Amino acid sequence: MSSLGTALVFWPSAAIMLVTGLYVFRTASMARAGLLLLASLGVEGLIFLALASEFLGVLQLLMMSGEMVIMTFFMVMFMPDPGGLMGMDMTHEKRRSAALAVAVAVGLAVVAVVTDWPAQTLNGEAPDVRQIGFEVMGRSMFSFLFAGITILFAMVGGTLLAKHGGRLGLPAPGGDR
Amino acid sequence: MSAATPFAVLAVALGGALVVACLEQAVAGATVSPRVLLRRAWRQVDQPLTTARGHDAWLYHLAPPLLLLAAVVALAMVPWAPGFRGVELSTGVILFAAAIAYVTPAVLMAGWGGGRPLVVLGGFRFVALMLAFAMPLAMVITAVAAPAESLRPAAIVDVQRAVPTALVQPLALLLWIPSAMTVAMLPPFDLATAREELGGGAFGQYTGVHAGMVALAQRILVLALAGMTAALFLSGWHGPLLPPAVWMALKTLAVATLMLWAGRRSPRVELDRLLSLAWKLAIPAAIGAIAWAGLVTLLFYVP
Numbered sequence: 206m207s208s209l210g211t212a213l214v215f216w217p218s219a220a221i222m223l224v225t226g227l228y229v230f231r232t233a234s235m236a237r238a239g240l241l242l243l244a245s246l247g248v249e250g251l252i253f254l255a256l257a258s259e260f261l262g263v264l265q266l267l268m269m270s271g272e273m274v275i276m277t278f279f280m281v282m283f284m285p286d287p288g289g290l291m292g293m294d295m296t297h298e299k300r301r302s303a304a305l306a307v308a309v310a311v312g313l314a315v316v317a318v319v320t321d322w323p324a325q326t327l328n329g330e331a332p333d334v335r336q337i338g339f340e341v342m343g344r345s346m347f348s349f350l351f352a353g354i355t356i357l358f359a360m361v362g363g364t365l366l367a368k369h370g371g372r373l374g375l376p377a378p379g380g381d382r
Numbered sequence: 383m384s385a386a387t388p389f390a391v392l393a394v395a396l397g398g399a400l401v402v403a404c405l406e407q408a409v410a411g412a413t414v415s416p417r418v419l420l421r422r423a424w425r426q427v428d429q430p431l432t433t434a435r436g437h438d439a440w441l442y443h444l445a446p447p448l449l450l451l452a453a454v455v456a457l458a459m460v461p462w463a464p465g466f467r468g469v470e471l472s473t474g475v476i477l478f479a480a481a482i483a484y485v486t487p488a489v490l491m492a493g494w495g496g497g498r499p500l501v502v503l504g505g506f507r508f509v510a511l512m513l514a515f516a517m518p519l520a521m522v523i524t525a526v527a528a529p530a531e532s533l534r535p536a537a538i539v540d541v542q543r544a545v546p547t548a549l550v551q552p553l554a555l556l557l558w559i560p561s562a563m564t565v566a567m568l569p570p571f572d573l574a575t576a577r578e579e580l581g582g583g584a585f586g587q588y589t590g591v592h593a594g595m596v597a598l599a600q601r602i603l604v605l606a607l608a609g610m611t612a613a614l615f616l617s618g619w620h621g622p623l624l625p626p627a628v629w630m631a632l633k634t635l636a637v638a639t640l641m642l643w644a645g646r647r648s649p650r651v652e653l654d655r656l657l658s659l660a661w662k663l664a665i666p667a668a669i670g671a672i673a674w675a676g677l678v679t680l681l682f683y684v685p
Contacts, residue, residue, distance in 0.1 A: 234438065236441065236494045237440070237441065240441065240490075240491060243487055247484075250480075259471060259472060259473050260472075260473050260476070260533075263471075263473045263476045263477045263480055266477070267479055267483055270483035270484050270486060270487060271486070271513065271516070274490055274509055275513070277490065278506075288438075334472070334533070
């Protein structure tokens with residue numbers, strides 16, 4: 206993509222990402238908050254695409270959809286006021302959390318500016334797919350396996366808790382499937 | 383890919399949606415008449431929009447465009463002929479899966495935004511169905527991409543020059559068809575949106591342009607999924623005698639007809655059973671399909 210094309214995708218996407226990210230905490234409705242987060246993180250996929258990281262961008266788009274929909278579900282399930290009809294405020298400890306957020310943002314910005322990023326020109330067919338493959342199957346295999354098994358435990362645990370009767374497995378009325 | 387490709391994709395979307403609507407008529411045993419269909423579509427679009435109280439207006443109004451966008455992006459990834467490969471990306475099949483994945487939030491938004499018990503329930507039902515069936519769909523995509531060693535749809539078509547994937551990986555095709563029908567909201571998997579279920583479910587409240595967009599998006603989804611099935615499993619544009627584009631069109635039509643016809647001839651199954659089937663049978667089987675694809679690739683495809 207040309208540098209003009211990159212800029213035309215990058216800056217509006219970054220702006221949408223920040224605005225939707227901000228509104229996640231401005232809305233009282235859990236469904237809106239979850240879907241705004243999906244918009245924010247989905248648009249981040251467009252930024253990856255604009256920066257010529259096709260595989261990561263497409264993967265980000267794919268994964269965020271499912272994950273954020275599930276999260277919206279959990280938020281609607283567990284919050285006492287999912288529709289935000291009582292005007293619930295999603296921010297707590299306002300002053301301290303704002304200070305912490307600003308500090309973290311400044312810290313990350315400093316790291317981003319100070320770091321000596323390697324200057325690489327990308328050409329040819331999707332070099333990142335191959336590199337990610339070798340990374341996952343090589344040096345990073347242990348951490349990915351660990352993360353995978355942790356997620357599997359969480360899935361099994363979540364399913365058991367969601368089962369009727371909880372982890373004790375009390376029989377459901379009308380038979381258990 | 384050229385500057386005209388997006389317009390060509392849009393033309394395929396609109397023309398193909400009409401063809402799919404005609405196929406629906408034919409499968410239902412009615413007389414096929416594009417003119418009646420267009421007139422009916424116009425009458426629907428001409429209705430005023432529903433703006434009942436209790437809507438989450440943003441989600442309600444954004445859901446049909448998002449659904450349409452997801453369907454068109456999915457369609458754009460389908461390779462139709464050597465000269466017209468849609469929007470060609472080296473990760474095309476993943477973007478296809480990603481576009482399909484955005485059908486879920488669109489239907490959830492339609493359901494939640496509708497603000498009526500049955501409509502909300504329809505949206506939730508669809509999420510449960512999609513989470514269960516999109517998983518085998520995505521896993522099957524990795525399985526059929528393995529022999530081509532590429533995520534580019536055209537490369538997956540080309541690796542099937544000699545033998546179509548449907549013959550090499552029948553299990554993958556067996557898992558793909560019902561999953562694709564779930565994504566396309568076709569019976570018997572349309573528990574979230576059918577008029578006979580929950581009174582239209584997630585889309586129950588839409589009228590006018592909203593309903594028109596939803597109907598169009600559903601037809602485009604059927605077309606995209608049928609086209610991708612032809613490309614990934616039935617060797618796409620390869621075939622003797624006829625020109626490549628004709629082969630691809632014939633295969634797509636055959637798959638679309640099969641999906642529409644099979645749906646009309648099978649009863650709807652209770653949601654719990656469908657979910658149970660997907661999680662306990664289809665997903666483990668999809669892991670088997672991936673293992674089989676790896677074995678076949680190592681034995682026969684890798685030089």
